[in-house]
Amino acid sequence: MALDLGLPAGPLTAQLVDIESVSGGEQALADAIEAALERLPHLSVHRDGNALIARTSLGRPERVILAGHIDTVPVAGNVPSRTEQGIVYGCGSSDMKSGVAIQLRLAATVAAPARDVTYVFYDCEEVESARNGLLRLSRAVPDQLAGDFAVLMEPTGGVVEGGCQGTLRAEITVTGQRAHSARSWMGRNAIHDAGPVLGILRDYQPRQPDVDGLAYHEGLNAVGVRGGVASNVIPDECVVTVNYRFAPDRSPEQARAHVEEVFAGWPVTVTDVASGARPGLRSPAAAAFAAAMGGTPRAKLGWTDVARFDALGIPAVNYGPGDPQLAHTPHEHVPLAAVAQCEERMRAWLS
Numbered sequence: 001m002a003l004d005l006g007l008p009a010g011p012l013t014a015q016l017v018d019i020e021s022v023s024g025g026e027q028a029l030a031d032a033i034e035a036a037l038e039r040l041p042h043l044s045v046h047r048d049g050n051a052l053i054a055r056t057s058l059g060r061p062e063r064v065i066l067a068g069h070i071d072t073v074p075v076a077g078n079v080p081s082r083t084e085q086g087i088v089y090g091c092g093s094s095d096m097k098s099g100v101a102i103q104l105r106l107a108a109t110v111a112a113p114a115r116d117v118t119y120v121f122y123d124c125e126e127v128e129s130a131r132n133g134l135l136r137l138s139r140a141v142p143d144q145l146a147g148d149f150a151v152l153m154e155p156t157g158g159v160v161e162g163g164c165q166g167t168l169r170a171e172i173t174v175t176g177q178r179a180h181s182a183r184s185w186m187g188r189n190a191i192h193d194a195g196p197v198l199g200i201l202r203d204y205q206p207r208q209p210d211v212d213g214l215a216y217h218e219g220l221n222a223v224g225v226r227g228g229v230a231s232n233v234i235p236d237e238c239v240v241t242v243n244y245r246f247a248p249d250r251s252p253e254q255a256r257a258h259v260e261e262v263f264a265g266w267p268v269t270v271t272d273v274a275s276g277a278r279p280g281l282r283s284p285a286a287a288a289f290a291a292a293m294g295g296t297p298r299a300k301l302g303w304t305d306v307a308r309f310d311a312l313g314i315p316a317v318n319y320g321p322g323d324p325q326l327a328h329t330p331h332e333h334v335p336l337a338a339v340a341q342c343e344e345r346m347r348a349w350l351s
Helices: 009-018 027-038 093-109 133-140 181-186 195-203 252-262 284-293 306-311 336-350
Strands: 044-048 051-055 063-069 082-084 087-089 116-122 149-152 166-175 219-227 237-246 268-274 316-318 333-335
Touching: 009 087, 009 093, 009 336, 027 044, 027 051, 027 093, 027 116, 044 133, 051 133, 063 093, 063 133, 087 093, 087 336, 093 116, 093 333, 093 336, 116 133, 133 306, 149 284, 149 306, 166 252, 195 219, 195 237, 237 252, 252 268, 284 316, 284 336, 306 316, 333 336
Parallel strands: 063 116, 063 149, 149 316
Antiparallel strands: 044 051, 051 116, 082 087, 087 333, 166 237, 166 268, 219 237
16 A cells, blocks of 8 residues: 555544554555655665664754654554544554654655654564664664654654653562461461562552653552462462552662562562653753643653663653553544644644
């Protein structure tokens, strides 16, 4: 299916939704995006697997990066798209094919921007980090991602969201002693002994720090409990999996130390951790972008790929037309008016 970059970003969003692109199956959409970009003489295009980078080279004093992932979560009966009463419904419409549509429209229609622009379209954002296309590009062609400021087209409801939280997962192991359940007093039930761990989580008071002028809200929660041997055995182990969402004023090492301190009475095994990213709104480029988009910037309460730009030393924010609360839902949708508003604001900023 050929993409029509002459369409406004709203109808173009519908075209993108109609090309199914569940994580790992983005080739058809990547092919369509590549074909559309190759027709634009003011851009140079680089492809790596199902990720693409398109760049202007006008010698401007500032280079900005507009990045968006092209994959979606599994389809839930919501492809192809449908448009009703000014709203586009379909898988990825909010997260984040409407943002990708804006990228494509700007790439096609702003041939001589006031800033040099790098457009990044990448795969496998919705799955494990090791497969992430932006991570792969940052390792394979870091020079292609160089810039002064980056905008990740995540759904934010048209409000600039600065930085992102870090995330840590850990397993808290409670040990007991096995016994026959008919003689339970001869053992020690590890599942019962996990009560204090759950009590700590229930009573935990999360930090709400101010980071560079934005208010973050941390969280430490149980997300899984594993235990049990057989229906007639007193279990000798219970594992509580916790997820700590930490503000970007803490490093992964500090987050690990905090979780270990909270659960000092039990073995703690960290299974996964990813850094957050500070808002970066104090950089001149970021401040100019926030002013151009309007509204009051807020903190991103979640993890996004702005953290990858932060690791490269590039200030980055999240900004897109979709509603993040609709992401990954069967009724995912985005209003055409919201897409058009974001497109026009970003066009004015680039021009």
